[in-house]
Amino acid sequence: MDPLFKTLLDVYGSELAVAKAFGCSRAPHWKDKVPERIALLSHLSPKIPYTYNPSDYNVDVKALGIKIKQKKVTTNDPVNRVPEQNIKHYRRAS
Numbered sequence: 628m629d630p631l632f633k634t635l636l637d638v639y640g641s642e643l644a645v646a647k648a649f650g651c652s653r654a655p656h657w658k659d660k661v662p663e664r665i666a667l668l669s670h671l672s673p674k675i676p677y678t679y680n681p682s683d684y685n686v687d688v689k690a691l692g693i694k695i696k697q698k699k700v701t702t703n704d705p706v707n708r709v710p711e712q713n714i715k716h717y718r719r720a721s
Contacts, residue, residue, distance in 0.1 A: 631661045631669060631677055638675050 632645075635654075639645045646654035649665055657665070663684045670679035681687070 628658050629661050631666055632657050634675060634677055635661070635665075635669065 632654075635645045635648075635657075636642070639648055642654045645657075646652060649668060661669075663686075666677070666679050666684070669675045669677045
């Protein structure tokens with residue numbers, strides 16, 4: 628039995644509940660191999676303790692590499708100050 632299918636049965640309780648959770652009419656044929664789409668959705672669900680492994684689905688791991696650069700935020704980042712002559716422009720008239 629596919630380990631992910633066993634996990635899905637543990638989370639949802641029955642094959643019918645598993646099928647309904649993923650918008651399918653039947654799930655028993657997943658016993659040997661859960662479809663990749665369901666594996667990805669399971670990976671994204673916080674309720675299901677599963678981590679998607681691309682090699683289980685013959686997907687090239689290097690082709691999935693996503694490199695996202697994020698700016699590291701620190702408390703010492705420079706602040707763009709408003710020049711003194713423009714302060715009156717930003718203040719509300721009283």
